[in-house]
Amino acid sequence: MNSAPEWVAALEAAERIFCLSHPKPDGDAVGSLLGLYHAFTARGKAVTLVLPDPVPGYLRFLPGWEKILVWGESPEVIPTQAAQADLFFCVDFGRWDRIPPALKELIDSQRLIWVDHHADSEKLSASWNFWKVEAAATAELLYTEVLKPWYGSRLPLPARVALYTGMVTDTGGFRFRSVTPHTLRTAAELIEPPFPLEAIHYYIFQRKKLSTLRLHSHLIQNHLRRIEGLPVSILPIPAEVLEEFGATWEDIETIANQILALEDTLLSVVLKEYPEATRLSLRSVGDFPCHELAQRFDVGGGHKNAAGATLYKSLEDAVTFTENLLRYEYADSLLSHYRTFMANLELQELAQ
DSSP, X not given: OOOOOHHHHHHHXXXXXXXXXXXXXXXHHXXXXXXXXXXHHHTTOEEEEEESSOOOGGGTTSTTGGGEEEGGGOTTHHHHHHHHOSEEEEESOOOGGGSOHHHHTTOOGGGEXXXXXXXXXXXXXXXXXXEOTTSSOHHHHIIIIIIHHHHOSOOOHHHHHHHHHHXXXXXXXXXXXXXXXXXXXXXXXXXXXXXOHHHHHIIIIIOOOHHHHHHHHXXXXXXXXXXXXXXXXXEEEXXXXXXXXXXXXXXXXXXHHXXXXXXXXSEEEEEEEOSSOEEEEEEESTTOOHHHHHTTSSEEEEOSSEEEEEESSOHHHHHHHHHHHHHHHSHHHHHHHHHHHHHHTOOGGGGO
């Protein structure tokens, strides 16, 4: 009989577990952390959850979100918890430069279980790495490769809610090309009754503030631009517009996907004006590689169809840089990918 893998033995023996995810956390980061929390605490383990930035408001319906410590708010507590930890988890990021250096110093790579699905990742653990680019979400990989094999039975409901939220947000409601039969089978296991499916989808996809819809309408009407001859929609967002509407960056979290839905758009680019830099959200359909495009900026990476980047330029200069990059270096690729994408949308021949 084969013995259990070393990581299983380490997890069984661990009494205190320290779990970390990335800045500007999304549903996959928060869902993965809370999936770990509810699974581990159900087995009597003490768990510390840490994020560099606060949990976004739209994810604060998740049970246990308030358990997550924020680095800037708990600079004394977090190092103490890390020093007492028997085991570490890093989830949904695969480069140490994504994490504040002081946080990185707290992680012992010899006692680290790393779980991620980003294409541009580098193995972070000296011992146990779970890295599959073909996974649609880190939450999917975390469930199938770590929690399900270790837990041995159906996870507690709060853990399943958290992991499902990670999957549904990172796949755009199971719409993206990253979704596979395995993804849907995993989701089917997670939503075994009793499960609050309608509530989760309401909080993520339906609940909108009127002020947010007005902001989006204003931005699309007054700031959206196209690159002539290319299937690209670009939306620069000046910080003063958010101030005018009394909004935050969280209020435009989904707008890159909204403009991607516009007719004749293969790639959407949202540029957000920050004091020190311009941050970009890149979204695409088909096989156009957002993560490769993101690497052409000062900092960038992510998935094929969803990536982020940073330019240490003013908003105006960042828009010029981005438009020139796409017009002069990516025009042929954009048009080729768009033709292929449109051809693949033709379904009539399936009936023949």
